[in-house]
Amino acid sequence: MSAIRVAARTVSRPPLRAVGRSRKLNLRVVITIVVGVVAIQLLNVLMAGVTSAGAYEISNLKIERANLSTQADIIGSEVNSLSSNQNLVNVAHALGMVSNVNPVFLRLSDSAVIGKPRRAQANERTVSKNLVPNAAMTTDTNVSNLGEVSMNSVLGSTSSSVGAHSGSIQASPTY
């Protein structure tokens, strides 16, 4: 029986050579798979790095946006306060401004002057201090500084060219 088995083994040898070729093929397949897996893993790590960096960037940008929004909020509140009727009236009062209740109109079609021009009388309608409360006011105009700026602006506007001023808004040169 063992002789027969030996003979049979001898007979079946040629196909075994093919196994040798298939081992080479398998090795290539294994190498391809390993390289592929490693490549995918590397790609994964790379992607994770990129997306993670994006998340931090987005997070930082959001913080920056929030800070800018807060700054805009603070400045907006100041602008609201400074431009409020309450602040403007207080400033007008502090400067001793008088409301002229006699408007005069110039009709362009025939150049007619409608109304009688009259100087504003100090005792007539001096702007009173603000009486309407506003708890939202966060800041007031510094009247002592304004007085100085205002006079300079008015004087400057009549004696120098437009745009010669710097640092303050030029007062209207009308009277």
Place this chain on the structure above:
Amino acid sequence: MSMLPPGEDRKRFSILRIIVAIFVVFFVGHLLDLQVVNAPAIKEASKSKREITRVISAARGSILDKDSKVLAKSIFRYDVNVAPIKVAPVERQVNGATVTMTVEQLATRIAAILGKTESEVLKQMSGKGVYANLAKNVNSSVMTQIESLDLPWLWTDERISRVYPNGAVAGNLVGFITADGATKAGLEAQMDSCLAGVDGKESFDQGSDGIRIPESAVVAKVARDGGDLKLSIDTNLQYFSQQVLETAVKNERADYGTAIVIEVKTGRLLVAAEAPTVDPNNPGASKERDRQGKIFTNTYEPGSTMKMITAATAIDDGKATPATQIVAPFKVKMKWGTWIKDSDKHPTLHLTLAGILRDSSNTGIMQIGAKVKRSVRVSYMKKFGLGEPTSLGMTFESGGILGDTKNWDGQTDLTSMFGQGIAVTPIQMAYAYQAIANGGVRLSPKLFESCKKANGQVTEYPVGQAVRAVSESTARSTVDMLEKVVEQGHIGKTAAIAGYRVAGKSGTAQIKQGNTYGYLHAISFIGLAPADDPKYVVAVMLYKSRRTSSSIGATPIFKQIMQQTLRAYRVPPSTTKSREIPTEW
């Protein structure tokens, strides 16, 4: 393999099968446990570890004036909180050296930022608690200063709040909303359907470092911001009117004052001012009675401003003309025993209807009014807008009181002709004069212009129907007569504005105290200008004026507000003269 001798393949396979079977049973069992038995719990636990859900707050819309100036808007406010149990000194680098800041030093800094005392802050910071509130509703500036301290046990929580940049300007109309949003008043409550947004909800995953994972957000419910409500109010003119009223109420020691400005041709309400009123930023600073508008809710007996309606009714009903002659004594005794008198003693006068209005004669106007059937007079009152609320449907709005007109007693029938025994709201009387100024057509008040939703869709608010109160010629005749009041009337003259033709009527109405009239009055003046082509109506009223008991206390307010209105809207001075009408005979 060495344990089994070669050649026992079957035995080997059997052992292998058993091992594989054990593994299969173990893994299938575990799989079932994970995927079926405990699946929901595991899923939930996993989700709760990585998923964060938050409410997306919808911003409430703004309230704007006619020029889109902001009367109310939503902003961020912050609560400043501390964890007392963790309060400890901190180290800071100052000029390269490490300096330890004590709790007391830090409390001083915090107190300075919050406007509190150091001891107050120290008291709030002490204890074993994990949370204590140091300040509520602070603004962004304060929040930034607090955050810059960079203290691990001190933090701020953001919340959406409401701010009213113009303070008490139109506070009586705008109303307010408390910080927690629980209490609303005025238009903040009434116009909630436009202003309120709908909060949304989103969930997102976060990494182990707490940073949100990009693209992981799932919006479960989209937030819808509220709409912007645009009003017809002119903020500048409203402010001016409130300034004037505040001064007048203080000088006259009145309970309160109201001022209304109407654009005649459109019915737009430019001013609805009151003093005192509420600063919506700080409602608690106002008395409870001043936290709601009075122009639409409070009634008063109009007094002699009512004579305009009686005169216009008689003319329109064909029972009188501006020149109709009447003998007007100082007082007349009624058959039921009471006396009807004029306000000032005078000899018997021979007046026309125009003269009756000029002198504000009660005895004269009741003779004119008596020419018209009561039912007709009442129907005209209603056409002028008395007896029912305006189409604006303001919260708690009153329709005034005409009473059971069919069963008026003789006294009420007569006194109603000069504004006693009936009650009106300031807005009703103002629009009665708007009708006369507008050629006899009373327009419904226009206060709400539009609602602009966050998606840009603009919805214009409809206006109530216009009502023809009297004919155009009657309206013109009435304006002509009212002009004589301002040109020649003792009180009316004080309402005159240089350069402009002004028409108007004063009212001094006694105020009932119990069953009788007391010594206090509601003094008023309602006028229109320019009389040749009326553009604006101004109506002012002081309630319970204690210094001046006649409408001469109201005319300076009217004059100032009308002057400012004409100037603000660039109305040129009149170039014509008033119509000649006899006032006496």
